[in-house]
Amino acid sequence: MASDIEIARAATLKPIAEIGAKLGIPDAALEAYGRTKAKVSADFLASLKDRTDGRLILVTAINPTPAGEGKTTTTVGLGDALARIGKRTAICLREPSLGPCFGMKGGAAGGGRAQVVPMEDINLHFTGDFHAVTAAHNLLAALIDNHLYWGNALGLDPRRITWRRVMDMNDRALRQLVVGLGGPANGVPRETGFDITVASEVMAILCLADDLSDLQRRLGAVVVGARRDRTPVTARDLGADGAMTVLLKDAIKPNLVQTLEGTPAFVHGGPFANIAHGCNSVAATRAALKLADYVVTEAGFGADLGAEKFFDIKCRAAGLSPAAAVLVATVRALKMNGGVAKEALGEENVSAVVRGCANLGRHIENLKQFGVPLVVAVNHFAGDTPAETAAVEAYCADHGVEAVVATHFADGSAGAEVLAGKVATLADGGAAQFSPLYDDDLPLFAKIETVARRIYRADEVIADKAIRDRLHRWEAEGHGRLPVCMAKTQYSFSTDPALRGAPTGHTVPVREVRLAAGAGFVVALCGEIMTMPGLPKVPAATRIGLTDDGLIDGLF
Template identity: 60%
Template sequence: MNRETGTKPAVPADIEIARQVDKLPIVEVAGQLGLTEEDLELYGTYKAKLSYDLWDRIRTRPDGKLILVTAISPTPAGEGKSTVTVGLGQALNRLKKKATVALREPSLGPSMGIKGGAAGGGYAQVLPMEDINLHFTGDFHAITSAHNAISAMIDNHLHQGNQQGIDPRRIVWKRVIDLNDRALRNVVVGLGGKAHGVPREDGFDITVASEVMAILCLAQDLEDLKERIGRTVVAYRYDRSPVTVSDLGVEGAATLLLKDALRPNLVQTAENTPAFVHGGPFANIAHGCNSLNATRHALKLSEYTVTEAGFGADLGAEKFIHIKSRAGGLQPNVVVMVATVRALKMHGGVPKGELTQPNLQALRQGMANLERHLETIHHFGLPCVVAINRFSDDTEEELTYIRRWCEERGVPAARTEVWAHGGAGGEELAQEVIRLAEAGTARSHFLYSLEQPIRDKIAAIAEKVYGAGRVAFYAKAEERIKACDAHGWDKLPICMAKTPFSLSDNPSLLGRPEAFTLHIQDIRPSIGAGFLVALTENVMTMPGLPKQPAALNMDIDSAGRVYGLF
């Protein structure tokens, strides 16, 4: 994407900016956090993992301020949530606050598909972006290997006599690969005769959809990681009792494969601000946040930690609070709600091809989406500031309208231009974040109790966050709820699997749909991760490639310079 702000020259492509930045050796970046080379395991000059010993040394320190960046419902027009997150961290450091950024790792699937990477953009990105958007420190490969080791053990167990009495029709553990490959969604394994296993239907998910990914991002240490993997349900017996990884005896091997992946990765932004980039679960079927380990380290090492949650506040922020904050005892101090004129106009009914044209009426109508998300944050008891992420074709009238709309409702707002100006373009937002954080008014509370029945927890999210009028449970979901109750899984939090593009379960209903019915088709227990996934639709866990994948524009020259990443 190529944007211009005011009369400034066009901002170069992300990869060109990344190439021009004078990066610091990662040891120097770590020094900003009071760390030494002994606290790191170096992955070359500009990447490192934290040592296991570091946590024992810093765990008793007080936490810094936690800033959660979320957004309105995403649109193809773009919101720039990751870019704002990085730019805000840079701006806080410019204002002499010791700040750290905490982000998820990008998946190769979206990076080589249509979405691109997840390293921010312009002058607000994390570096080295070509490494982060590709193999990085190998975390995703470790997760893929651990997941598929469990898959191999399941099929070997069947082949070797099936002592656990696994019903091959009720194996719920697929294989994974970190690429978009629709041809692998449904496969048959075990063909070729008796020596090659037991024939059965199987399939692949993308690695970021693996429960191992969700587990890694919620585990607090190696012991917790192994316990969570061990209790993960992979299949059901003929009597419909669950079979876990521990039943197969492979939790130790899987944990061994993840021993390095559990440690947070330290990199830097385009302005040398420390950044933890670690973990990357999907936000529509999992909790969509970077690892709890990375966030906890950042809070102990910084005055301000700026992190984000996937998609809009109805998915990412809700899960950050109900799942990640519950698991780690986190207390967000301020929420930043990212919105753009373009996206709000799209929620007001403007087609994507007409978004560059001024349309104040559509903007007024689209504000309803922002309003619903702000209400959600207020339900949680958290102070919020709206970040108006400016694009070059936004008119002054449109930008002013959003600010005045916020002022009339007592909601602080600030323009951001971090894509084009880096931290300097986020200072207004940073000043507002500091003011709210130091006021100390955050008193977050949950919208449901874990003791409530499963249906009531789902209804609380549907009504208080989405604005649904009622919830309808399909017969399959009703059957699964009964099974969860019987197995003692009813006290777990809910992880909603829903389209990110609408507050409802219908992706075409933009803006703020009212009094709709939310349809729950199925309940899938993620016992290792520690939540129940409530599916509102057939959520895709293995994306396909578009007609013109981003991979077609990627290349490398004889000097090793990378092209086409974004």
């Protein structure tokens, strides 16, 4: 089978106006970025507010492994298959970050015969949204240091500045650094650092804002630090919110592209799910719900992170009510959870599949807590044997859900047609009784404990007195009703990335908490998770380049 980039490059893409027309978007509402991608105008989006919403379907997955799960690929394949069986469908995805593209994971536009295109554009600079987020975030950082330089009229304590800088690249050397060195002309020396752009609160705000007015309100509410008396200083206090909004005025508009089979796809926003809230923009999701009968979206990494945050942060903030969920697993990944080494995954091992299904079962139990009906999608690999897939189907049946084997990677929409029928039936059945995991009024630390105990199955959460005191102070300042955004490893239910399967009895250590007042949540950093990733020993960037014909090679 050809590589992802070869398949994408061989596709004949339709003009973006033709894709927009499938959803009833007029040409005048499309702001084209070339022939095959466009942004949808704010005026048109505002005109949709009184339309009835379609059905919202979440695609999530088991914990990721080096064996591969294919959550985005399944999202695309399912969307194409729903369109194939005659459903008016739109897909909603996040934009890929350059960090993973040039790091270890590679791109995030699907794979095989289930991709969004133009793949190279989407995986690289696309429409410039990430650059706009980076610029807006760093503008605020520059204004903070400039304010200190010119006398610090707000009394901002340099030791209590929490706003860092960002870039959309993995660079561990920038995690901790000192700025303002070199004498008085260069500012006030202080310790700070960089996060990756997808961890920026500005990214979260872009993805949760209703419109430009709400965007500016949220940007103004960003807390950048505190005075010596611990009172907060905001971006609005610095006069930064207007200029930041100007930098994001186009970025907030959803991007429209297409799948290989011509299904409309909104690809917009890109917060990571292990360190941020892991969902595409509210603006894109709402637009899709007004324009399509079925909207298929994904949430990053495993259901313990992406799905939990989709339900507890995005759906809570936007008033969304999902109709169904799809939990993606592969036989290969289940075998890894069952203790099989990556190099031995090609050998049939039914007992390892059964052992590994403990991870799948935990996610099934967790998703049921939210009151959303679900189906398991077994993303098929060529080496899977009938006995192995039968073991997954039997396990799921014992847990009260149906498992459907799908071959969309190799066969496109035809390979997910049965899955699409099952999902449509679930979404139309009216069985969803969606409810978030915890109430708004629960104290912040109790919210952290609720997620850790009910989703991760931890025995306890530990945090220093300083962290608990900080949470109490935020509650006293009026932030107690915010949801929590758990930042932890994506590879395990625990904070130990090597602990696969369905561990119990572990402890979740909270080493830091951050207030994202503009985004509307509190971040709890657990274990050794980093908000600025590093590159692997052999980065993907070393395999990427241009051919003699000027084509991109090595991107996947």
